[in-house]
Structure formats: structure tokens, C-alpha cells
Amino acid sequence: xxxxxxxxxxxxxxxxxxxxxxxxxxxxxxxxxxxxxxxxxxxxxxxxxxxxxxxxxxxxxxxxxxxxxxxxxxxxxxxxxxxxxxxxxxxxxxxxxxxxxxxxxxxxxxxxxxxxxxxxxxxxxxxxxxxxxxxxxxxxxxxxxxxxxxxxxxxxxxxxxxxxxxxxxxxxxxxxxxxxxxxxxxxxxxxxxxxxxxxxxxxxxxxxxxxxxxxxxxxxxxxxxxxxxxxxxxxxxxxxxxxxxxxxxxxxxxxxxxxxxxxxxxxxxxxxxxxxxxxxxxxxxxxxxxxxxxxxxxxxxxxxxxxxxxxxxxxxxxxxxxxxxxxxxxxxxxxxxxxxxxxxxxxxxxxxxxxxxxxxxxxxxxxxxxxxxxxxxxxxxxxxxxxxxxxxxxxxxxxxxxxxxxxxxxxxxxxxxxxxxxxxxxxxxxxxxxxxxxxxxxxxxxxxxxxxxxxxxxxxxxxxxxxxxxxxxxxxxxxxxxxxxxxxxxxxxxxxxxxxxxxxxxxxxxxxxxxxxxxxxxxxxxxxxxxxxxxxxxxxxxxxxxxxxxxxxxxxxxxxxxxxxxxxxxxxxxxxxxxxxxxxxxxxxxxxxxxxxxxxxxxxxxxxxxxxxxxxxxxxx
Amino acid sequence: xxxxxxxxxxxxxxxxxxxxxxxxxxxxxxxxxxxxxxxxxxxxxxxxxxxxxxxxxxxxxxxxxxxxxxxxxxxxxxxxxxxxxxxxxxxxxxxxxxxxxxxxxxxxxxxxxxxxxxxxxxxxxxxxxxxxxxxxxxxxxxxxxxxx
Numbered sequence: 120x121x122x123x124x125x126x127x128x129x130x131x132x133x134x135x136x137x138x139x140x141x142x143x144x145x146x147x148x149x150x151x152x153x154x155x156x157x158x159x160x161x162x163x164x165x166x167x168x169x170x171x172x173x174x175x176x177x178x179x180x181x182x183x184x185x186x187x188x189x190x191x192x193x194x195x196x197x198x199x200x201x202x203x204x205x206x207x208x209x210x211x212x213x214x215x216x217x218x219x220x221x222x223x224x225x226x227x228x229x230x231x232x233x234x235x236x237x238x239x240x241x242x243x244x245x246x247x248x249x250x251x252x253x254x255x256x257x258x259x260x261x262x263x264x265x266x267x268x269x270x271x272x273x274x275x276x277x278x279x280x281x282x283x284x285x286x287x288x289x290x291x292x293x294x295x296x297x298x299x300x301x302x303x304x305x306x307x308x309x310x311x312x313x314x315x316x317x318x319x320x321x322x323x324x325x326x327x328x329x330x331x332x333x334x335x336x337x338x339x340x341x342x343x344x345x346x347x348x349x350x351x352x353x354x355x356x357x358x359x360x361x362x363x364x365x366x367x368x369x370x371x372x373x374x375x376x377x378x379x380x381x382x383x384x385x386x387x388x389x390x391x392x393x394x395x396x397x398x399x400x401x402x403x404x405x406x407x408x409x410x411x412x413x414x415x416x417x418x419x420x421x422x423x424x425x426x427x428x429x430x431x432x433x434x435x436x437x438x439x440x441x442x443x444x445x446x447x448x449x450x451x452x453x454x455x456x457x458x459x460x461x462x463x464x465x466x467x468x469x470x471x472x473x474x475x476x477x478x479x480x481x482x483x484x485x486x487x488x489x490x491x492x493x494x495x496x497x498x499x500x501x502x503x504x505x506x507x508x509x510x511x512x513x514x515x516x517x518x519x520x521x522x523x524x525x526x527x528x529x530x531x532x533x534x535x536x537x538x539x540x541x542x543x544x545x546x547x548x549x550x551x552x553x554x555x556x557x558x559x560x561x562x563x564x565x566x567x568x569x570x571x572x573x574x575x576x577x578x579x580x581x582x583x584x585x586x587x588x589x590x591x592x593x594x595x596x597x598x599x600x601x602x603x604x605x606x607x608x609x610x611x612x613x614x615x616x617x618x619x620x621x622x623x624x625x626x627x628x629x630x631x632x633x634x635x636x637x638x639x640x641x642x643x644x645x646x647x648x649x650x651x652x653x654x655x656x657x658x659x660x661x662x663x664x665x666x667x668x669x670x671x672x673x674x675x676x677x678x679x680x681x682x683x684x685x686x687x688x689x690x691x692x693x694x695x696x697x698x699x700x701x702x703x704x705x706x707x708x709x710x711x712x713x714x715x716x717x718x719x720x721x722x723x724x725x726x727x728x729x730x731x732x733x734x735x736x737x738x739x740x
Numbered sequence: 741x742x743x744x745x746x747x748x749x750x751x752x753x754x755x756x757x758x759x760x761x762x763x764x765x766x767x768x769x770x771x772x773x774x775x776x777x778x779x780x781x782x783x784x785x786x787x788x789x790x791x792x793x794x795x796x797x798x799x800x801x802x803x804x805x806x807x808x809x810x811x812x813x814x815x816x817x818x819x820x821x822x823x824x825x826x827x828x829x830x831x832x833x834x835x836x837x838x839x840x841x842x843x844x845x846x847x848x849x850x851x852x853x854x855x856x857x858x859x860x861x862x863x864x865x866x867x868x869x870x871x872x873x874x875x876x877x878x879x880x881x882x883x884x885x886x887x888x
Contacts, residue, residue, distance in 0.1 A: 521754050524756070524861050524866060525756035527863045529760075560861035571841075571842075
């Protein structure tokens with residue numbers, strides 16, 4: 120495996136099977152995530168509706184409390200006006216009475232009694248200085264209306280706490296106004312009381328009159344109470360819709376869900392709203408969401424881990440095994456197999472198919488090896504036969520020549536040493552022996568040369584045929600100086616071949632021409648060449664004795680002669696050697712002739728051997 | 741000119757060839773100092789033999805005429821042994837054989853042959869070749885002064 124590290128995909132590469140498995144798992148988790156989020160949003164919407172319902176219920180409850188408080192206050196005042204201390208405007212008795220009332224009702228900041236001119240004659244808690252409340256709007260309106268009046272919220276002069284002033288007229292039996300009772304409904308207490316009734320933390324409480332004036336606000340009453348805020352979106356909605364739910368962000372930017380309702384005191388209308396922070400409303404489902412996401416993440420992690428290791432165990436490992444086996448097979452171990460046993464599924468099928476392929480390859484390899492073995496055996500046989508032939512040639516050369524030399528030598532010695540004992544006929548016989556031995560020697564030499572041609576390696580080179588023909592011609596001229604030879608060498612195309620062999624061809628053809636023109640007074644021999652389409656043709660033409668065309672094909676056979684040896688000496692090997700050489704150069708040889716009209720012998724050399732070099736040749740010239 | 745020892749070592753298995761060569765040498769009066777070995781083994785024996793004083797028997801040897809096709813130890817092996825042996829490597833060796841094979845010629849020179857001559861079949865040529873060889877190596881050629 121280490122050897123193929125460069126080919127092994129990194130564990131974390133995008134193409135890795137494991138990563139793909141993990142990717143699939145992630146893909147499967149996406150719908151779950153979507154479902155979770157969808158259910159969350161749905162729950163959220165539900166939570167909003169629920170919170171709004173809660174807020175409306177709460178606010179209704181608050182309105183109810185408020186109304187009850189006002190009714191209680193009304194009853195308290197009704198009762199007080201019947202008491203003698205109040206009826207008789209007894210300051211000391213009233214003080215005692217009021218103190219007891221305040222003590223028992225912590226929702227009141229103070230309780231006072233004033234003369235119709237506004238002077239306070241009794242109060243709880245007690246005050247030292249004399250205070251006149253005749254200028255207060257609620258005082259004025261109670262004198263006019265002779266009924267319970269709820270004033271505007273104010274910061275108490277005595278208590279320094281926000282309170283809602285409530286005033287009530289005291290009348291004698293004749294209906295004459297004798298005094299005014301007033302109390303302050305402790306708004307702080309109210310706010311705290313309401314908010315303690317189970318509303319979530321950071322809830323707000325808002326109360327306005329029908330004109331949008333803030334009667335009460337909790338928390339931070341001091342910032343809003345008494346302010347006219349009809350433009351505030353919540354107040355606007357509240358006044359226009361009387362009862363219902365809304366949501367919005369108010370001071371501080373906290374988003375809240377509001378429930379609002381309308382309630383009334385005997386002669387006035389009020390609006391109340393409770394705002395619950397959204398965070399609080401959503402806290403439960405947000406927690407649920409986080410929990411769900413956490414679970415989902417945990418499950419995803421588990422599944423991914425399972426996919427990672429499972430993928431390794433069930434996918435990557437078998438594939439790696441297969442890969443390893445493939446590499447071994449590639450490396451030449453044809454016996455290696457992926458199984459059995461085979462896994463189920465596609466990977467198992469793949470392994471099975473792989474093994475079948477390996478079987479096929481192995482079988483083919485075996486057949487190939489057998490064929491190669493057979494081929495090699497035949498090659499060896501051929502080589503052996505060739506060696507045998509070579510040794511045969513050697514035998515010819517050595518063992519045949521040695522006795523020949525003996526015969527020649529000793530017949531000669533006989534002639535030299537005992538020639539005087541022989542008659543003329545005996546001496547003639549010895550001379551015939553000498554002459555035959557010379558011929559046999561030549562035959563052996565030619566036969567050997569011919570045999571060597573078949574074995575010798577061709578060493579190809581560029582040949583200047585004109586120069587080659589010139590050299591051969593000059594040698595022949597010299598050896599036949601007594602003859603009138605006219606050897607004409609035409610311009611010859613260059614050739615490519617084994618210099619020594621092609622020289623032999625030219626020599627054999629030219630010497631034949633010289634030999635067979637012997638009866639002529641003037642021997643005219645021409646060497647010409649022509650470049651054809653596929654081959655270059657060279658011809659040697661003479662004006663010699665010629666030959667009968669029906670024997671043309673026989674000319675090139677070994678030891679074939681068309682003339683008596685006494686006429687034209689030779690072994691009959693010359694043209695056979697020419698044919699052998701030209702054939703080994705993949706060329707052709709042929710002869711044309713007519714008895715008494717001369718002969719023409721041609722050979723061709725294929726172009727592909729010469730073509731590439733011709734340009735170079737011309738360039739040099 | 742020549743010492744009294746052997747001038748020519750002729751390594752030749754064919755008795756007819758030996759006789760023809762000796763006859764050719766006799767004509768030039770050179771045959772008295774020829775030693776003939778009939779095969780390669782004998783040739784090596786003669787070459788490597790020493791007398792009682794540890795001196796080579798062949799201190800007057802001028803040339804070895806060596807046939808290639810020999811029984812027992814072939815001519816090429818003899819040639820190789822001669823040229824690999826310090827005591828004999830300076831002796832001129834003329835390969836005198838019937839073989840005109842290129843491979844034989846090439847191999848002989850590679851092993852250090854000083855000359856290669858193909859035995860002519862024809863008697864006159866053969867006689868001429870042998871006498872020319874002997875004259876050259878015995879009369880003209882100077883051998884290394886102290887090869888032995």
C-alpha cells in the first residue's frame with residue numbers, strides 16, 4: 120500500500136468515498152433541520168397567539184381589579200359619610216377614623232376630609248400645616264357633580280407617591296354639601312399588586328383615559344404618568360379597538376405582546392394594556408428549539424461517525440482491497456484474487472467480476488506463454504539448423520580443401536619427382552588432375568562465398584553507384600588488357616545498401632558482360648540507371664553472345680550454365696550470387712537477351728531505402 | 741643467422757599438409773629446424789617445456805605456423821594460451837589455415853595473431869606461400885631479443 124501512496128486519495132479529499140458518505144448523511148439531515156425550524160416557527164406563532172390571549176385575559180383581570188377597587192372606594196366613602204365623625208366634621212374623631220382606615224387599606228396613600236372651601240380639617244397620615252385643596256381639579260368637579268370623582272393621577276403632596284385621587288361629597292340630609300372626602304389610590308401598590316398576579320418579569324402595565332392621557336404606567340411611572348400620548352401606537356390601537364391584542368416595541372426597544380381592554384368607573388372610561396416581553400413568551404419554545412437542535416446535532420454526529428467508520432468498514436476497505444489486488448495484478452501477480460468470500464451487493468459483484476477478469480487474463484497469459492514457448496522452441500530449432508548449416512560450410516571450406524590440396528600437391532610432386540618415368544599420356548593425365556583441382560577449388564570458393572552471403576549481416580550505407588561501377592570497370596579493364604573493351608557508365612542515381620555486396624553485384628554482372636563479349640572484336644558494355652516510382656533500376660547491357668529467353672529464369676540458379684565451360688569458363692555461381700544479394704536488399708533481378716544480339720541484366724533496389732538519403736546526396740554534390 | 745635449435749614450430753594435424761609444407765621448406769633448405777606438433781596439446785607441451793638448466797627448448801624459435809582446426813586443443817585456444825603466457829607472448833604466430841571465414845580472421849587477430857594466411861589449394865601457390873612465409877620470418881624479421 121505504501122508503494123502506491125501517491126495514488127491513494129487523501130482521507131479528506133472531496134473525492135473520498137467516506138466524505139461522500141458523510142455528505143449524504145448531511146444531506147439527509149437537512150429536511151430534519153427544516154422540519155425543526157418549521158415547527159419552531161409554527162410554535163412561535165402559536166406562542167404569540169397564546170401570549171396575546173394571556174395578555175388580554177390578564178388585562179381584563181386588571182381592569183376588573185381596578186373596577187373593584189373603585190367600587191370598594193365608593194362603598195368606603197358611602198360608609199364614611201354615614202359616620203357621625205364625618206357628618207359632624209369632628210377633626211379629632213375623623214383623624215382617628217381615617218388612621219384606622221389607612222392602616223387597614225394599604226392601597227390608599229392618604230385619606231382626607233376638607234371643608235367646602237378646600238381647607239383640610241382631618242387627614243391620615245396626619246399633617247401639621249394647613250393645606251387647602253380647593254384649587255384641585257377633582258375638588259372643583261366633585262363640588263359641581265356632587266358625585267364620586269376620579270381625578271388625574273398626581274404625585275402626592277404628602278406621600279410623594281403616585282396616586283389616583285378619588286373624591287366624594289359629604290351632604291347633610293337637606294342635600295347641603297358640608298364636606299369633601301378624598302383619598303389617593305396608591306398606583307405603585309396597584310402596579311406591584313397586578314404584576315405580582317403571575318405576569319412574567321419585565322411585563323408592563325399601562326392605563327389611559329379615553330383621551331390618551333397616561334393614567335398609570337408601570338414600571339417607570341414618573342416618566343409617563345399625566346402625559347398626553349394619543350399618538351403612541353399602542354395607545355392609538357387600544358383606544359380605537361377597545362379590546363384585543365397587538366404587539367410592538369416601546370421604550371427601551373423591548374418587543375412586547377400587548378393585551379388591552381376598556382373598563383369604566385361610574386362616570387368615566389379607561390383603557391388598560393399589559394405588555395409581555397416576547398422573549399418571555401418565546402422562552403419556552405426557544406429552549407425547545409435549542410434542545411431540538413442539540414439533539415439533532417448529536418444524532419447527526421452519531422450518524423456521521425457511523426458513516427465514517429461504517430463507510431470505512433463496508434465501502435472503503437473492500438474497495439481498497441480491490442485496489443490492492445488490481446495493483447498486484449498489474450504488477451504481474453496473475454494468481455491474485457479478490458475473493459472468495461464475496462460480499463453481498465455491488466461491491467461483491469464487482470469483486471466477482473474482477474476475479475472473472477483476472478481468470479480470463481491468467482488464461483490468456485498462459486496461452487500466450489505456451490505460444491511464446493512454442494515460438495522459442497521453433498526459434499531454437501531454426502538456430503540449431505542454421506548452426507548446422509554453418510558448420511557444414513566450414514567443413515566444406517576446411518575439410519574439402521585439405522584433401523584437394525593433397526591430391527593437387529602429390530600429383531604435382533609425382534610429376535616433378537617421377538615425371539621422367541612417365542610417358543606423355545601419363546603426364547597429360549596428371550595435368551588434367553591439376554586443372555580439375557583448380558576448378559574444384561574455384562567451385563568451393565564460390566559456393567562458400569554464396570553461403571556466406573546468406574549469413575552475413577547487411578551493413579547499409581549511401582552508395583555512389585557511378586564511382587562503384589567505375590572502380591569495378593577499371594579493375595576488369597586491367598585484367599583483360601588484351602581486349603578492346605568499351606565500358607560506358609551513364610549517370611547513375613545513388614543507392615543505399617551494403618557497399619561490398621553491391622560492388623559484388625556490379626562486378627559479377629560486368630565480368631559476365633566482359634566474358635560473354637569475348638568473341639566480339641569490340642566489346643560495348645553500358646551501365647545505366649533510372650529512378651522509378653518505387654525503386655531504382657540499374658542495368659548492364661552488352662553486345663555479347665546473348666542467350667535464349669526461354670532459359671532466362673534458369674540463369675539465376677546455382678551452378679546453372681547456358682554455355683559450355685570450354686567456351687566460357689566459370690562456375691555458374693555469378694548470377695546466383697547477384698540474385699541472392701539483390702533479394703537480401705529486397706530488390707529484383709532479371710535478364711533479357713537474344714542469341715547473338717547481346718544481353719541485358721538488370722537489378723532494382725527499393726526506394727524506401729534510398730529515398731531519405733537522396734536529398735542529402737544531391738546537396739553534397 | 742639461425743641457432744642450432746628449432747626455428748619453426750609447425751602446428752598441423754593433417755600429415756599431407758605437413759609433408760607438403762616440409763617439402764616446400766626443404767627446397768629452400770629451411771626444413772632442418774622445423775618442429776612439428778600434431779595437435780594443440782602437443783604444441784603447448786613443446787612450447788612450455790624447459791631443459792635441465794631451466795631454459796626453454798625453443799630459444800631459437802622465430803615463428804609458429806598454426807593451423808586452426810586441430811584435435812584436442814583448437815588452434816584459437818593455443819593462440820590464446822601463447823599470447824596470455826608471459827614467456828611466449830612475444831613469439832610471432834602466423835595462422836596458416838584453410839578457413840577464409842571472417843569470424844576466424846577477426847578472432848585470430850583479436851587474440852594477438854601476427855599474421856593470417858589462407859592455405860591456397862593450388863600447389864604452386866601453396867608452395868610459394870609457405871616459402872615466402874618462412875623466408876620472411878626467418879630471414880627478414882627480427883624477433884624480440886630475449887622473449888624466452
